[in-house]
Amino acid sequence: MNFIYDNNRIYAKDESGLLLAEVTFPARDDLRVDINHVYVDESLRGQGIASNLMLEAYNFIKAKNLKIVAKCPYAISWFKKHEEYQDIVINVKTKK
Numbered sequence: 001m002n003f004i005y006d007n008n009r010i011y012a013k014d015e016s017g018l019l020l021a022e023v024t025f026p027a028r029d030d031l032r033v034d035i036n037h038v039y040v041d042e043s044l045r046g047q048g049i050a051s052n053l054m055l056e057a058y059n060f061i062k063a064k065n066l067k068i069v070a071k072c073p074y075a076i077s078w079f080k081k082h083e084e085y086q087d088i089v090i091n092v093k094t095k096k
Contacts, residue, residue, distance in 0.1 A: 001049060003056055008033065010056050021049050023057045023075075025068070032067045032090065035075040054078045058085050 001012050001021065011022035021040045025033040035057060040050045054075065061068055068089045070076045079085060079092040086093055 001052070003053070005060060010053060010060060020044060021053055023053045025057060025061060028069055032069055033061055034069045034071045036071040038072050038074040038078075050074060051078065054082075055085075058088070062088050 003010050003012050003021075008026045009022065009024045012020045014020055019039070019041070021044065022037065023035060023039075024037040025035045028034050035054075038050055038053060040053070058068070066088070068079075070079050070089060070092050076092055079089050
């Protein structure tokens with residue numbers, strides 16, 4: 001899947017323009033963004049696309065030297081399962 005990158009959004013559409021997947025992360029302030037929405041079209045769920053999208057968002061946000069506040073339930077759950085990506089996440093921490 002080819003993702004399209006905007007300032008505060010990463011997404012994919014099909015040939016007809018239908019939204020297939022999306023993660024949004026509006027700026028909270030100059031140093032932080034909120035991951036507030038993760039979406040994958042029903043027809044594509046269960047294929048790991050949301051997880052791939054989260055990894056793309058993590059890398060994109062980290063490259064901008066920003067911190068993440070996870071607001072979306074999926075994002076919170078994803079960061080809890082992937083401790084290795086919690087280095088820039090403010091509100092989700094797990095103990096080893």
